[in-house]
Amino acid sequence: MKPLIMTVAAAGEIASGLSPDAIPSSARLFVSNQPSVDILLAAGDGEDAQRIIVMRSENDAELIVPEHLSTRRSDVVSRMTNFAERARTPGPLSLPTHWHQYKHNRYIAFFAVPPPEVNRSRWIAEVLSNKRSDVVFWAATTSKREVQLEEFEAANAVELPDFDEEWSIAFAAAAAHFEQERRTEPVDVEVRLRIRENSVAKGWSYEQWMEAVDDDQRAFITADPGKSIRLRGPAGSGKTITLTLKAIREMLRAKERNEDIRVLVATHSWSIATEIDQIVDAMGFGSTPELDVFPLLEVAQNMAPIYSENGAGSSLVGDDSYSGKREQLDQIREVLADFTSGDWITYRDATSEALRSRLDSSEPTHRTALAWDLLVEFGSVLGAARIWPGAGSDLRYYKVPRAAWMLPLAGRADMRVVYEIYCRHMASLDERQLVTSDQVLSDFLGFLQSRNWNRLRRSHGYDLVFVDEFHYFNPLERQVLHYLTRDVAVYPKIFMAMDPRQSPSLDFLGSAADQTTSLGESDSPDDDQVANFELTSVHRFTPQILTLVKHIHHNFPTFDLGQDWDIDFAGIESARSAGSLPVLISCGTRAAEEIDIYRAVRDLYSHGRIAVAVVDTRQWDRFSALAARLRQGKFHVSIITSQADTDSLRNRHHGVVVGPAEYLAGLQFPSAIVAGIPEISADPQAVMERTRFLSLLYLAISRAEEKVHILVNDDDGGAPGVLRDAADKGLVVAARGSEV
Numbered sequence: 001m002k003p004l005i006m007t008v009a010a011a012g013e014i015a016s017g018l019s020p021d022a023i024p025s026s027a028r029l030f031v032s033n034q035p036s037v038d039i040l041l042a043a044g045d046g047e048d049a050q051r052i053i054v055m056r057s058e059n060d061a062e063l064i065v066p067e068h069l070s071t072r073r074s075d076v077v078s079r080m081t082n083f084a085e086r087a088r089t090p091g092p093l094s095l096p097t098h099w100h101q102y103k104h105n106r107y108i109a110f111f112a113v114p115p116p117e118v119n120r121s122r123w124i125a126e127v128l129s130n131k132r133s134d135v136v137f138w139a140a141t142t143s144k145r146e147v148q149l150e151e152f153e154a155a156n157a158v159e160l161p162d163f164d165e166e167w168s169i170a171f172a173a174a175a176a177h178f179e180q181e182r183r184t185e186p187v188d189v190e191v192r193l194r195i196r197e198n199s200v201a202k203g204w205s206y207e208q209w210m211e212a213v214d215d216d217q218r219a220f221i222t223a224d225p226g227k228s229i230r231l232r233g234p235a236g237s238g239k240t241i242t243l244t245l246k247a248i249r250e251m252l253r254a255k256e257r258n259e260d261i262r263v264l265v266a267t268h269s270w271s272i273a274t275e276i277d278q279i280v281d282a283m284g285f286g287s288t289p290e291l292d293v294f295p296l297l298e299v300a301q302n303m304a305p306i307y308s309e310n311g312a313g314s315s316l317v318g319d320d321s322y323s324g325k326r327e328q329l330d331q332i333r334e335v336l337a338d339f340t341s342g343d344w345i346t347y348r349d350a351t352s353e354a355l356r357s358r359l360d361s362s363e364p365t366h367r368t369a370l371a372w373d374l375l376v377e378f379g380s381v382l383g384a385a386r387i388w389p390g391a392g393s394d395l396r397y398y399k400v401p402r403a404a405w406m407l408p409l410a411g412r413a414d415m416r417v418v419y420e421i422y423c424r425h426m427a428s429l430d431e432r433q434l435v436t437s438d439q440v441l442s443d444f445l446g447f448l449q450s451r452n453w454n455r456l457r458r459s460h461g462y463d464l465v466f467v468d469e470f471h472y473f474n475p476l477e478r479q480v481l482h483y484l485t486r487d488v489a490v491y492p493k494i495f496m497a498m499d500p501r502q503s504p505s506l507d508f509l510g511s512a513a514d515q516t517t518s519l520g521e522s523d524s525p526d527d528d529q530v531a532n533f534e535l536t537s538v539h540r541f542t543p544q545i546l547t548l549v550k551h552i553h554h555n556f557p558t559f560d561l562g563q564d565w566d567i568d569f570a571g572i573e574s575a576r577s578a579g580s581l582p583v584l585i586s587c588g589t590r591a592a593e594e595i596d597i598y599r600a601v602r603d604l605y606s607h608g609r610i611a612v613a614v615v616d617t618r619q620w621d622r623f624s625a626l627a628a629r630l631r632q633g634k635f636h637v638s639i640i641t642s643q644a645d646t647d648s649l650r651n652r653h654h655g656v657v658v659g660p661a662e663y664l665a666g667l668q669f670p671s672a673i674v675a676g677i678p679e680i681s682a683d684p685q686a687v688m689e690r691t692r693f694l695s696l697l698y699l700a701i702s703r704a705e706e707k708v709h710i711l712v713n714d715d716d717g718g719a720p721g722v723l724r725d726a727a728d729k730g731l732v733v734a735a736r737g738s739e740v
């Protein structure tokens with residue numbers, strides 16, 4: 001096979017489990033088949049991006065990694081990406097010890113994949129001495145066919161061809177492709193009108209909306225902006241539209257009074273920011289310079305000149321894409337492997353039995369679960385408290401009281417182990433010139449707390465700050481919000497819309513953390529400074545879907561998470577007319593489930609856009625391969641693995657959107673097919689996992705406006721208890737699907 005060149009961003013998508021067959025459906029990837037090379041690029045890549053060149057001379061069928069490693073593709077590509085990032089960092093190349101690197105002249109060999117891998121394959125790679133530090137993966141050896149680097153050098157007479165011209169052609173084609181995707185909008189006026197009517201804004205003017213809002217919505221919109229307001233409501237209750245109407249109303253009132261006003265609507269993702277922009281546009285106000293709508297991270301990057309200078313050259317890890325999250329998890333798994341094969345022995349005896357058994361286990365699923373918990377600990381505990389590695393930081397960490405939602409750690413010895421792994425994780429990010437969004441925001445907060453900002457605040461701050469998706473904001477981000485207002489003399493006025501249940505563990509912990517005093521420094525105003533409003537009508541979906549959503553809601557474990565979580569679901573009603581009951585289809589095998597999903601897509605296709613929402617991302621590779629097959633079946637299929645991807649979908653009226661459930665947040669579809677549902681354990685030890693899966697199931701089902709099809713299969717344990725109960729209560733129609 002001819003060589004393949006990909007960028008780090010493109011490789012990241014493959015590392016997140018995307019099947020190579022699904023590349024044409026991915027909103028983020030573009031492949032260009034040139035005469036002497038295939039080139040895989042991601043949206044946002046620059047022409048001068050570093051290149052990962054894979055020689056593929058021994059490949060027959062597998063497109064990305066050595067043939068014998070195709071079952072471990074994600075892990076192999078994750079390590080390749082890690083290697084490329086290390087290669088481009090100035091200074092000598094350093095690789096983790098457990099990669100067992102070996103160098104000879106320009107070649108470097110290292111294990112291609114973490115254990116278990118019986119062949120112990122090693123890559124033979126090279127870092128080119130060009131400006132971009134391109135990397136070449138020449139070949140992979142196995143223990144059966146061990147090739148010493150010296151022998152390889154002697155035998156490898158291949159000169160690396162010059163791919164520059166083909167790269168430029170591919171790059172131009174990719175730019176045109178992504179631009180086209182962004183703009184795809186039907187040319188037919190009639191269709192365009194229908195789409196406008198279908199969007200969240202429905203094509204209604206501000207006045208029409210003010211007529212249409214329900215009493216709860218109106219109460220919030222007309223409330224006195226003299227103090228902060230929290231708006232809570234379940235999925236589909238109109239939080240986004242209501243918050244936007246309030247922002248517009250305050251802006252119009254200030255204009256009437258000839259007052260100068262600056263309003264910020266902060267979101268967690270670009271997709272919601274774009275949606276709010278579109279709602280404002282659709283209402284026909286023309287240009288609104290007094291209204292800024294941005295993700296908070298963007299505000300940080302725009303507003304902190306100090307940070308952007310320091311941050312130059314580093315890239316952000318763990319942005320709002322699935323590949324970013326996967327990358328952090330893989331990175332922590334690598335650090336764990338290094339730690340347990342080395343210094344762990346010196347900590348081991350002092351740690352608790354519970355933590356010891358987790359670190360001792362080499363079972364990949366246990367390792368991943370531990371990496372998840374550490375990721376949460378690093379972000380929501382250490383990052384949120386702005387504890388960065390350095391002298392005395394360990395002592396600050398040991399003082400953080402433990403709360404029920406945190407990783408269970410028995411005492412200081414356990415915390416010392418976690419802190420050590422944290423320091424290694426941060427060092428490893430440094431080695432790859434990566435920064436986390438928590439680091440960006442922590443630096444930003446430092447800037448906002450400076451005297452400089454105190455002076456600038458009057459001119460650059462905002463009079464009113466609105467926050468949609470508040471449930472996604474961690475304590476660090478919440479603190480940032482408080483410094484963005486203009487008037488230092490009064491409490492910051494913040495209007496926030498939230499639904500904590502939509503936020504899978506990683507992020508919702510932010511709300512939990514807000515309730516703990518442990519993290520200190522929180523500037524949250526006292527509760528009497530905040531007025532609470534509730535939305536009690538759901539406008540997105542039918543009463544039948546709402547009944548199922550309520551049932552799932554009652555299955556959430558009861559944490560003592562404070563008032564944010566105390567939504568009284570009993571009083572919530574659907575404002576839509578009745579529809580059909582959701583359907584639960586149990587199939588004999590995974591393959592049978594895929595056949596039935598295909599059939600469901602075929603049956604629902606003429607009914608409007610369909611979401612295929614995957615609850616458990618561990619099954620993502622399987623469903624991304626299914627997306628490729630649906631596409632071959634002549635359906636229009638888009639894969640969504642980042643909240644930014646959703647922009648290109650807003651104007652599409654038909655087609656299938658396949659993605660991990662959490663990346664479908666904020667979107668709505670006439671029909672939703674929900675699949676990849678794991679067993680949801682009732683084990684009290686697994687309470688975090690249970691919450692995460694229930695949250696994702698809730699998110700997935702609540703994307704639908706009219707029809708919900710839920711598919712499960714016997715290979716994966718059939719329907720989880722929460723859905724079996726729903727069937728017993730007659731909330732879903734349970735049916736047996738295909739057997740094989």
Ligand SMILES: Nc1ncnc2c1ncn2[C@@H]1O[C@H](COP(=O)(O)OP(=O)(O)OP(=O)(O)O)[C@@H](O)[C@H]1O
Nearest residue numbers: 200212213214235236237238239240241539540666
């Ligand atoms: N008063 C209303 N009358 C008619 N339709 C409404 C009303 N309020 C909201 N909607 C519609 O309900 C749908 C859901 O609205 P929106 O996206 O604002 O809800 P949300 O609470 O932000 O949802 P989620 O939390 O799931 O993102 C949209 O199609 C919106 O146009």
